[in-house]
Amino acid sequence: MFFEAQSDLWSPDNPDGYIALAVAENRLTTELVQQGLQAHGGFPAAMLYYQDMRGIPELRQAIAGMLQDSFMQGISELRQAIAGMLQDSFMQGVQIDPQHLSVLAGVGAVLDLLFQCIAEPGDGVLIPAPYYPAFDNDLRVRNQVxxxxxxxxxxxxxFAAALDAAAEAAAAAGHPVSALMFTHPSNPQGTLFSRQQLASMMQWCLRRKVHCISDEVYANSVFDESQQFVSAAHLLQQEVRSMEGSQHAGELVHIVFGFSKDFCASGLRVGCLLTKNTGLNKALDNISxxxxxxCPLQWSLSQLLSDKQWLQHYLQENRRRLREAYASVTSGLDAAGxxxxxxxxxxxxxxxxxxxFGGQPGSWEDEAALxxxxxxxxxxxLTPGAACHAAEPGWFRVCYAWTSPGSLPAAVSRIAAAVKQMQGSAS
Structure with a gap:
């Protein structure tokens, strides 16, 4: 249905077109990224040759700096740039060694290679639900977890008791748990785990000696200024010291992020893994x-991320536009009840x-009909809750940054009309 909708999308000149709210992609600040990359589009001739397959040094250093200034393997230039970016954004206050970074062709590739290294076919991976629908395919298709x-x-x-129960049930079903993976901020909910909740999940993994994977692909898209994002990297620098099994943290805790979501660049295919696991990084030296x-893309991205003025302007403007789009859709939802x-x-x-569902509990068939x-x-x-492994029918994911902001009021009106129509059918 999504591909059918793409051929007839809403616009001011086509007000009856489809409004697609099912893609977790940000198109609100695309022109800023495009302009930035074009401004740094040149690259040295050496970028046409073989470089470090886990990421050029310049990019890894730039990413480390970006992370440290905000919330937190490719050619070395890129790994340095990424390290700088992390230190400048969602990993502020965290010291990041670019050698612990790997840059690969998208977060999907990162997860594919990560699970190739840490899991066996049939192993279980616990994922707090609801979760990103494509995880099922990303983890199963080649690694068969x-x-x-x-x-x-x-x-x-x-969360220890709930995780214990889930792990025991998985083992009884023949799927010993080798990892816990969570998305923070959450997709599809857009919520944050508290510092205590993150610590409880990390402690659970260390105690059981299973891998702890924090997917922080939306970490630079926290637009509510009253909320503070806490990266798993912050816990590795502080709380982990007092945890049981802390000596295993370096080998068991891995952080995944990329540029598809926060930087409106799903087509660039740049994903990153931050881990101190020496054996894993050696394996990635080979299979990456x-x-x-x-390499030319890595070089351009390393130069862009090293441009501190551009980076800070972009992150602030992206959050502002996300905040406006969120306010637009939620005001409509509030008005519609x-x-x-x-x-x-x-x-x-x-x-x-x-x-x-007309006051009835509703079934998954009812959700599909809606x-x-x-x-x-x-x-x-929209994305139905069943695709996200929702706990009960009737919940849907609304992605509001892929479509034109001007379409959001019409989108809410259409959703409300469909709900009213189904209510009439149920009564």
């Missing part, structure tokens, strides 16, 4: 050859459309 949704109570600060990012989970980050909302009603009759395409 089993994704295991686990529903955690967001009101709890300690099959998933490396082109449609509940949702408040989201301080990301580019999506977790919307409660259970009212369409999705068809919205997509086929009202021409608005």
């Amino acid at each position: 089993t994704t295991l949704p686990v529903h955690l109570d967001s009101q709890q600060q300690d 050859y099959f998933n490396s990012t082109p 449609i509940p949702y989970t408040a989201a301080p980050a990301g580019m999506f909302l977790w919307v409660d459309l259970r009212a369409a 999705w068809r009603c919205m997509a086929q009759q009202h021409r608005v395409v």
Whole structure:
């Protein structure tokens, strides 16, 4: 349905076109990234030759700096740039060694190679649900690991009991758990784990000696200024010292991020892994050859990320535009009386459309019928909760940064109309 919708999208000149709200992609600040890359488009002739397959030094250093100034393997220039970017953004206060960074052809490639190294076919991977629908394919298609949704109570600060129960059930089913992977901020909910919740998950992994993977691909998209993002890297620098099994943290904790979401650049295919695991990094020195990012692109990105003035302007402007789009869609939902989970980050909302079931609990078949009603009759395409392993039917993911901001009021009106239509059918 999404590809059908792409051929007839909403625009001011086509107000009856489809409104696609099913792609977790940010197009709000595309022109800033395009202009920045064009300004740094030249590259040395050496970039046409073989370089470090885990990332050029310049890029890794730039990324480390970016992370340290905000929230937190390719050619060495790129790894240096990435290290700088991390230190300048969502990993502020964290010291990052570019040698611990790998730059590959997208986060999907990062996860593919990571699980090739840390898991065996049939192993279980616990993932707090609801979660990004493509994880099932990304982890299973080549490495044949089993994704295991686990529903955690967001009101709890300690998840150990729930994770223990999930791991025991997985083992009984023949899927010994080798990793816990969580997305922070969450996709599809746009919510953040608290520092205590992150610590409880990391402690659980260290105690059980299973891998802890923090997917921080949306970490530079926290637009609510009252909320503070805490990276797993911060815990590695502080709380982990007092944790049971802390001596294993370097080999078990891995952080994944990239440029598809925060930098409106899904087509560039640049994903990163930050890990202190020496054996894993040595393995990536070899197998990253099959998933490396082109060196000229790495060079251009390293120069862009090293431009501190551009980086800070971009991050601030991107958050501002996300905040405006979020306000636009939530004001419409509020006016329509449609509940949702408040989201301080990301580019999506977790919307409660259970009212369409006419006061009844509803089934997954009912949810599918509502999705068809919205997509086929009202021409608005959302992601159904079933695809995200939701705990119950009736929840949908709304991605509000892919479509034109001008389409959002119409999108909410169409959603509300579909809910009302289904209510009439259910009564």
